[in-house]
Amino acid sequence: MFGADRGFVDAGAAVDARTVLCCLCGVGMRPNPSGMCVECVRTQVDITEGISKQCVVTYCSQCERYLQPPKHWIRADLESKELLTFCIKRIKGLQKVKLVDAGFVWTEPHSKRLKTKLTIQKEIMGGAILQQTFVTEFIVEWRMCDACARTAANSDQWNACVQVRQKVEHKRTFLFLEQMILKHGMERDAIGIKSQPDGLDFYYAHRSHGLRFVDFLGNVVATRSRDDKQLVSHDANCNTYNYRFTFMVEIVPVCKEDVVVLPLKLSKEFGLVGPVMLCTRVSNTLQFTDPVTMRPIWLDSEKYWRYPFRPIASAKQMIEYVVLDVEVDHSTRQGKLVMAEVEIARSSDFGVNDTTFRVRTHLGNILQAGDTAMGYDLASLQIVDPELEKYSGKHRAFVPEVILVKKSYAESRRRKRERGVSRPWRLQRMQVEEADDAPKNRGEDRMAQDEEQFFQELEEDEELRAQVRIFKDEQAINANTYIAGADDDDDDAPEVPIEELLDELTLARRGDGDEEEEDLDSMQE
Incomplete structure (x- = not known):
């Protein structure tokens, strides 16, 4: 018993021999160059001094881009790596410290606030390294960019127009093309999309955007294209010319099953x-x-x-x-x-x-x-x-x-419609302005038939379905669970497997002066 007590005392003495007292509070600690414990170092030294804790970023609500001074606008999604990089570059004083970790702190999407949580390290007091974590808040100010301001003032303020045409009696090709455009984000640079009897017109503020879209169409569908330009204005003093460029893209008039x-x-x-x-x-x-x-x-x-x-x-x-x-x-x-x-x-x-x-x-x-x-x-x-x-x-x-x-599979689909079973999935759509001279009733009826044929083709063709992003429709899934016989196996009509559907995500779509929430699906693959 005495030997055990003596051994315990000797062990404690050995531990005390490897510790020193803090010069401020007197607490035992391991020796370090500063001579102070961690708590005292934090009270005496602030390595975040000189680093801005609040910044202001400019955001265009029309094209969903952020201003990178002096006049460059970049596109970045919420809580994306691109937006995090953009925010970190806006913080002043980070050049004097070492950035260890960075991430977003969740905020309400409508709060106009972005918060980043940064972890930094800095050498202090004769070689001691101090690590500290702090939060920087970004105030999002809404302001229209120059391109959106010109478009809002005059919808004809475009410099390039891509006219996509296919001389067929249906719109199934454009329904597939729409999904490919949304999948690759090719609609983001367009300042307007207008429907025409034989196709679509895409309007761009820059010629380079139109050329990029023409190249994209050539990689998705079989096309041929030609271009033209029209002189808008000319300054003889500065010898500058202002042109409008038009690209005509014709899709091969042969479709599947022809x-x-x-x-x-x-x-x-x-x-x-x-x-x-x-x-x-x-x-x-x-x-x-x-x-x-x-x-x-x-x-x-x-x-x-x-x-x-x-x-x-x-x-x-x-x-x-x-x-x-x-x-x-x-x-x-x-x-x-x-x-x-x-x-x-x-x-x-x-x-x-x-x-x-x-x-x-x-x-x-x-x-x-x-x-x-x-x-x-x-x-x-x-x-x-x-x-x-x-x-x-x-x-x-x-x-x-x-x-x-x-x-x-017409009979199987007819039985499903009679039971009220709907498709548990949906597709994302573009905002397209209808042509003024298009007949309303006739165009809607024919478009509904083309959409139904395109949906059936997606269900039957696995290779085509692999190229399109299909999203879950939670409302349809919940409604089908209450329908008697919705899960019967007597129907041989093909369906989209549930494992191929993408999870949905709630995003905000802006209307005329207000914000309307709509359930959309995740755009991440």
């Missing part, structure tokens, strides 16, 4: 493929598939405009067929496509006649007996194309009577 007749010269370049081809993929290159041999070819925009052609049948001309029998040929497989010989009949012929067709199709891995499919009836369709007359009789014999395009 049937085309390849020009004979183009067919010979690919070894006499065709002549009738089905468009199966559209991007900056066009993919066409022979419905008889299932042979694919790819055309870029340059080769298409060298041998231009237009579709002989589009999606609105497809009719519904009933599949009676399927014989799959597993030896002919091209990726996900499998050739099969099917026996079909028109849905409108049931109970009227016994007319059936025996055709080959690339949907052998999808169709089964009893399914319905959408296709083109080329036997009754009058094909008026001079290119088809150039083919010899042997090649013209390869023109099929029926071309099946896709499986139909």
Whole structure:
């Protein structure tokens, strides 16, 4: 017992031998160059002295950019790395200390305040290093930038206009293009977007923004473009010219699921493929598939405009067929496509006649007996194309009577609509100004049909869905949970998997003089 007490005293004496007393408060501490404990050092030395604790930043609420003096405006999202870097550069006095850590302190989005929490280090009193954390507050002042001020005063104050056109009867291409623009943030530099009968007009304050958008369109869809400029004003004394630039971008007038007749010269370049081809993929290159041999070819925009052609049948001309029998040929497989010989009949012929067709199709891995499919009836369709007359009789014999395009899920979707089940997802949309001469009722009805076809295409095409950001619709999800039979498995209609949906985020959209909160989904991938 005594030995234990003695050992305890000796250990305490050893600890006291390695400590000294603080010169101010007398508390035992480990030796350091300052001769003071940590608490006394903090009371005597403030390494944040000379560092600004409050700053002012200028923000344009129209284009959502911040002013970087003297006249450069940068774009940065809330609590982003770009905004944090911008704020740190605005703090005076950080050059004399070492910045260890930095981050945002959460504030209300409408408070017009930004707070950053900084951790700094500095050498003091003969080599001692002191670390300290403090908060800097940024007051956000709203002021319109010069470009937005000119636009607000006169909406015609633009220097570059990109006119995007596609001469087709639907807007599905522009619905896909809209999602690609939003995904890559290409609409941010536009000071106005106006709808036209055959496309969209994008207005920019600088020519460089228009050129950047034209290059983006060429990487997304197959296009050709030309540009022009118009003299607005000229100062003879300073020898300066003010031009307005116009870029005309024409999208290839061939869409997915269209049937085309390849020009004979183009067919010979690919070894006499065709002549009738089905468009199966559209991007900056066009993919066409022979419905008889299932042979694919790819055309870029340059080769298409060298041998231009237009579709002989589009999606609105497809009719519904009933599949009676399927014989799959597993030896002919091209990726996900499998050739099969099917026996079909028109849905409108049931109970009227016994007319059936025996055709080959690339949907052998999808169709089964009893399914319905959408296709083109080329036997009754009058094909008026001079290119088809150039083919010899042997090649013209390869023109099929029926071309099946896709499986139909119309009945499954109809049952869902009757139960009141809605899509648990939605897409982000751009703010587009409608053309003044566009008919209101007719345009809305046709646009609703195009949107429904585009939504169905997203549900059926996994590769197309991978290029688009799809967001959760919490209201639709909650509403579907209360609908009886909403989760039944008897419907074979394809749906967007829940794991592919992005979580939603509440952002503020500004209206006319006030702020309106709207639930939008996160734009982070």
